[in-house]
Amino acid sequence: MTTRLLTGATGFVGGAVVLELLDRTDDHIHALVRGEDAADAQRRLHEALVSMARGYGRADLEDAVARRTTAIRGDISLPGCGVDPAELPRVDELWHSAASLRYEEEYRAEIERLNVGGTRNVLDLARTSGARTVNYVSTAYVAGARRGAVPEGPVTDVSLANNCYEETKIRAEALVREAAGDFDRIRVLRPTVVIGHSLTRHGLNWSGMYGFARQVMVFEKLARRKVGTLLDHARMRLIAEPDCPVNLVPVDIVARNAVSIALSDSPETYFHLGNSATAPAGQVLSTIMRLVGLREPEWVTDPDTFTALDEQLDKGMAFYGSYVKNAKKFDLSHTEDVCGAGSCHAPLDPEEIQEYVLYYLRRQPTYVEKSGPTRTLHPVVA
Numbered sequence: 001m002t003t004r005l006l007t008g009a010t011g012f013v014g015g016a017v018v019l020e021l022l023d024r025t026d027d028h029i030h031a032l033v034r035g036e037d038a039a040d041a042q043r044r045l046h047e048a049l050v051s052m053a054r055g056y057g058r059a060d061l062e063d064a065v066a067r068r069t070t071a072i073r074g075d076i077s078l079p080g081c082g083v084d085p086a087e088l089p090r091v092d093e094l095w096h097s098a099a100s101l102r103y104e105e106e107y108r109a110e111i112e113r114l115n116v117g118g119t120r121n122v123l124d125l126a127r128t129s130g131a132r133t134v135n136y137v138s139t140a141y142v143a144g145a146r147r148g149a150v151p152e153g154p155v156t157d158v159s160l161a162n163n164c165y166e167e168t169k170i171r172a173e174a175l176v177r178e179a180a181g182d183f184d185r186i187r188v189l190r191p192t193v194v195i196g197h198s199l200t201r202h203g204l205n206w207s208g209m210y211g212f213a214r215q216v217m218v219f220e221k222l223a224r225r226k227v228g229t230l231l232d233h234a235r236m237r238l239i240a241e242p243d244c245p246v247n248l249v250p251v252d253i254v255a256r257n258a259v260s261i262a263l264s265d266s267p268e269t270y271f272h273l274g275n276s277a278t279a280p281a282g283q284v285l286s287t288i289m290r291l292v293g294l295r296e297p298e299w300v301t302d303p304d305t306f307t308a309l310d311e312q313l314d315k316g317m318a319f320y321g322s323y324v325k326n327a328k329k330f331d332l333s334h335t336e337d338v339c340g341a342g343s344c345h346a347p348l349d350p351e352e353i354q355e356y357v358l359y360y361l362r363r364q365p366t367y368v369e370k371s372g373p374t375r376t377l378h379p380v381v382a
Helices: 012-024 040-056 059-066 105-131 165-177 207-226 251-262 281-291 306-318 333-339 349-360
Strands: 005-006 030-035 069-073 093-096 135-138 148-150 185-191 194-197 237-239 249-250 270-271 299-301 328-330
Touching: 005 012, 005 105, 012 030, 012 040, 012 059, 012 251, 030 040, 030 299, 040 059, 040 069, 040 299, 059 069, 093 105, 093 165, 105 135, 105 165, 105 281, 135 251, 135 328, 165 185, 185 251, 194 207, 194 251, 194 281, 207 281, 207 306, 237 306, 251 270, 251 333
Parallel strands: 005 030, 005 093, 030 069, 093 135, 135 185, 148 328, 185 270, 194 249, 237 299
Antiparallel strands: none
């Protein structure tokens, strides 16, 4: 029996990994969880996992959550993760998926503390616990501004990063790589843009595609106060490559492939957890804007023709701009060699993309479902 310790178990990817491990193994799972005391940490862990299990249509795992998961109170931002070594079980495998998903430069200190300092602390905890294997959940977007084919291999050039988040994940990967000699095996698992469950659409961490939808909702409300019904006729201008492939991958496929890799004897270190069936950026962005109540945008390559409203929208999507430009094709060979042909394939047609977006929007208290405007299109004037 393998003893596993996970960080980020109450989060989107980490929680899905826990449920996958409970489903496919008989092992007991320990999770590092923040809390006021041990009882509070245990409560937070179980409530989060049960909520996810129900959201993913796996209520049958609730009993396994209760019987086979134990919280260890701790905090990755503290030395040794704030854990008394006497409280640690002897660990075989440690998973580190806890991270800050913020990207704004104004939060750099916090992002570095959690993503870089936190990884250093978790590696120390792995040594203390006697772990022989470390699985680090990074992001495929350590590729940064790179275009074209992206191999499953080390990334060392921090200058490629588009933002503070990507930079800290590159630096965290370097810490894991440097620690390789302390463990029998390290793996770096790199999800692309994670979306909700492939069957239920349920999600937990509303970033990525959902974060863009949130920004568009905020913009639509502010802009409508300014120009009123003119927004029903207008086409906003967006800087994007409409044919740029966007790699959206359902969370259950990420978890399934991550666990398959962990249970394998693959000698590889780097694995992209992505989708071999990408969606064009124009299709994804147009779907979001239509559901929020805006016209299909006008695609441009520079801001010279921007109106004041275009500039406002562009400012809100600054983080997401790099994902709809700089076309990338993530190599999935290492993952498919372990998980099998078709294991990374999750086709997303326009109707399915709409379902994922609507699942999120309908959970926003201010969202009013739109049937979509049908009037004449023309650029907005502001």
